[in-house]
Amino acid sequence: MGILLRHIFILIIIGCSLSVTVIKTGWSEDLLFFTEQYPPYNFTGPNGKVSGISTEIVQEIMKRTGFAYRLKLTPWKRAYELTLSQKNTCLFTTGRTTERENLFKWITPLTENxxxxxxxxxxxxxxxxxxxxxxxxxxxxxxxxxxxxxxxxxxxxxxxxxxxxxxxxxxxxxxxxxxxxxxxxxxxxxxxxxxxxxxxxxxxxAGGIACNLHLSNLITTRLQQELNTLYQEGFIDRIYQKYNPDLPVPVYKTK
CATH class of the missing domain: 3.40.190.10 (Periplasmic binding protein-like II)
Structure with a gap:
């Protein structure tokens, strides 16, 4: 019985290790965020860096998650097609329409346009x-x-x-x-x-972050949780005030 219990214990440890490896593997590659020139939500700022309401929200989300990521300014049509075909990619600010609903995994809302x-x-x-x-x-x-x-x-x-x-x-x-x-x-x-x-x-x-369907649910769930927190803390309101107090702020609903 003692030997059997030791074998079971070892198998449990191995199983747990594999589980951790799977989770880490889902986060091991940099996420690539595509965006475009769409002021005031995303655009090239005076310093040559990508700026805007949605950009600052995405940057804050990623800062809080600690996930490695890259941000690339790309013509819209090209960015849209790449996000559909590449698993570790997301695109913002993407209008969440009926036609697009099942094409992506969504983190919303960033905007109400x-x-x-x-x-x-x-x-x-x-x-x-x-x-x-x-x-x-x-x-x-x-x-x-x-x-x-x-x-x-x-x-x-x-x-x-x-x-x-x-x-x-x-x-x-x-x-x-x-x-x-x-x-x-x-x-x-x-x-x-x-x-x-x-x-x-x-x-x-409503506009948001549209991610490739093969991106891990662990990642998209975490991104949505952080966006929810930004609404609860008033971060979203402050970003909109910074750029234009007259812009419509999305109505946040508790998930």
Missing amino acids: PIVLFARPTSTIKIMQLSDLSEYRIGGYLGDAAVDYLVTRNIPVETVRDDKLNVRKLQGGRIDLWVTGEMAGQALADKTGHDIKKIFTLTAI
Whole structure:
């Protein structure tokens, strides 16, 4: 009996060791976070480093977890495709839409982003409902949730790979309307020195961190827990106040 108990004890120790190894292996590689130029949520700051509301939230989450990570500024479409295909990757700020829900593991919310239609300041276009859009040329950003919102409702959108081009197209009369996030669109227009006016709000989309489906649940659960804590401590409110007190702060709900 003594020998048998010793063998069982040894097997238990080995089993525990293997369990620890599996957990560590899930965290052994750096997480790679992709993001894009989407002010004020993520953008290149004056010092050349990635900054913004969502960026600072992600950085604080990672600081608290202690997980090794890298942050890479990448064109949206490319970043989106890489996150779908590479297991240790995440992407922010990603609109959490119905179409994307089952494509990623989510850590949310980072933002609550109104999706709007902009026009030239002199435009007389009036939109009361989606059916009113059929007679207008609409521009958008390739792969953007704002574009997806219209396309899935059978409203065609002309897309470009750089959203700044839509500001120029709008001013030049090559499109009648520009569909985009309200704050990001206004920030781009201000940066390029163009005036625009909001004429219609389509919806509001929660934005968050979208991670590859094969990323360990241990990691995504921990990231969500730390985001929850940031809301509870008032960190999220302070970050929004820092960048723009008028920005809508996501409504935090206890999980």
